[in-house]
């Protein structure tokens with residue numbers, strides 16, 4: 001009885017019946033009566049519990065941010081984990097006895113599916129394994145009598161978007177192959193900055209106005225069903241309202257992939273309150289299309305994870321962030337094409353195909369697309385955007401843009417032109433959202449001074465691992 | 477002063493005593509369920525030397541700050557006289573499932589707690605009997621004193637570095653170190669203070685089939701090695717102040733576990749020593765750098 005849903009004219013089957021975002025701190029479970037907001041969160045949990053119980057789901061799948069892992073992802077596979085949990089901070093609120101029903105077969109199958117999609121992953125089934133507070137609170141409140149078996153997965157501290165997305169896809173593989181229907185839950189805070197002092201329960205509030213405003217913005221997106229938009233904003237949200245080094249705002253990557261990266265879900269915020277300063281929300285995302293919600297932009301969709309995350313290589317690179325070689329990371333280089341009216345120079349990077357650096361036509365000069373690669377060394381100032389395996393790296397868009405402008409200046413000079421004579425520029429960015437501001441800043445300091453017309457486009461990729469390229473027309 | 481009867485307390489040694497559960501696993505002690513074929517001998521021999529050294533110094537209590545009891549709201553102290561249970565490492569449950577049974581010197585814990593509160597730090601006693609002691613404390617406790625026949629003071633790792641900065645973390649930990657020292661001196665007890673943290677802390681993200689396969693064990697990068705050697709050099713040459721001065725760069729560039737505050741707190745309890753520390757051992761654990769270091773205070777301070 002797979003559920004069929006219409007989307008974009010296609011009949012698709014997604015086995016996720018409903019998704020929930022729930023907070024991780026134990027107050028709604030242990031002491032809801034101490035604060036009205038905590039009680040409202042508890043009521044929202046209760047409402048979600050009723051919906052889940054009515055949903056006909058075969059399994060509850062929890063992605064928990066309070067279970068960090070290092071060696072890939074871990075999946076709970078003890079059929080009946082039983083223990084008493086005490087929170088590391090809020091131990092005075094009481095103890096949490098638990099005894100859960102875990103779908104161990106599903107856990108093992110998910111682990112296998114992870115491996116076949118290239119992920120590092122393992123199951124854990126040990127007496128006394130410390131199930132994390134987020135999972136315990138979620139399962140005790142959403143599934144108190146263990147009516148539906150559960151599966152819990154960790155949040156890997158090194159995992160990037162690609163890895164987290166593939167983790168969801170392998171989970172969907174298992175749901176599809178077993179014919180099971182699921183409720184997907186992310187146990188997470190919104191803003192996670194708590195008060196670092198002890199407070200009276202009655203005085204609880206969101207830590208700052210800024211955190212509160214961001215939380216409300218994120219919840220507005222979710223209420224509009226724009227889950228993929230929130231997923232794509234994950235890094236920004238992390239920077240704005242998350243305590244650094246605690247796992248990134250990753251759960252939305254997982255949850256969005258579990259929902260086929262859609263922006264047209266039917267969302268409802270059941271409650272949003274403070275938990276010792278952190279933002280706690282219970283959100284319900286129904287897969288029924290709300291008929292709206294186009295995606296404004298997209299990140300690469302990833303089907304298979306390509307092995308090691310290369311965090312170590314990336315680490316080694318960090319020692320010299322200004323200049324990184326792209327050897328083995330990009331297409332072969334060519335000598336610039338010679339020909340009538342061609343302008344070529346050794347002081348600009350070698351082309352990646354048979355073309356000249358520039359060509360004269362009358363008193364106009366047309367430049368081939370210019371990137372930031374350094375002539376001679378081929379290094380990319382600010383660093384390449386990905387490694388040889390296609391895994392994303394941190395890079396500096398301003399350094400790249402500056403290097404582009406310098407390369408342009410050298411080619412213009414070789415042709416007897418100069419920056420003042422640039423007429424028109426077309427710029428290409430591979431990540432408009434991330435890079436436009438930095439690029440624009442450098443533009444204003446350099447070419448922008450001279451007043452050429454400009455068009456900026458977002459494109460999927462450039463042939464070398466660079467983030468920006470410019471196409472220039474100048475007078476001679 | 478004439479007529480004074482109560483002996484003055486003292487810190488007899490300060491130690492950097494990291495807590496990788498791998499070391500307990502490699503030893504196959506009766507308390508740990510999984511069994512191994514050994515491994516990480518350099519570090520285990522280092523701990524052997526530390527134990528040998530501490531066995532020659534009379535002491536009553538071990539005071540531990542572990543980065544794996546992570547508290548975001550203040551600094552907490554174990555506040556009941558006895559804890560026992562099973563500790564399962566959430567990240568390496570395949571290696572560490574340890575039955576612990578340990579005593580707490582609640583009196584000294586409370587004394588440090590009270591002084592810290594007076595100094596304006598947010599502090600709390602942990603008095604829930606169901607609480608599970610963190611695996612960092614247990615691993616360090618085991619490696620230093622496997623019989624657990626001396627009481628512990630266990631201090632949580634306040635995550636102020638994550639909330640604010642390394643500078644704020646250090647300010648708080650310097651203060652916590654001062655009050656820890658004062659409380660120990662007033663207690664009349666002889667204490668060993670232990671910071672349970674590694675140095676450079678970049679892990680490998682994969683594990684070999686046999687975790688103790690030493691052909692796979694090495695530092696994750698040259699830069700990490702250089703940082704570890706730099707910090708160890710400061711320790712061995714009595715330049716503790718430089719460690720504190722360089723802590724922001726060290727924690728950031730080496731992702732060092734000292735961001736949990738343990739090392740700064742330790743150096744503060746020792747009044748930032750200018751005498752050389754003894755390096756008992758150095759080695760890597762899944763790529764992270766670990767040093768076992770002892771500051772032999774008894775030889776340098778009036779006790």
Ligand SMILES: [Fe+2]
Pocket residue numbers: 495543544612733
């Ligand atoms: Fe650790």
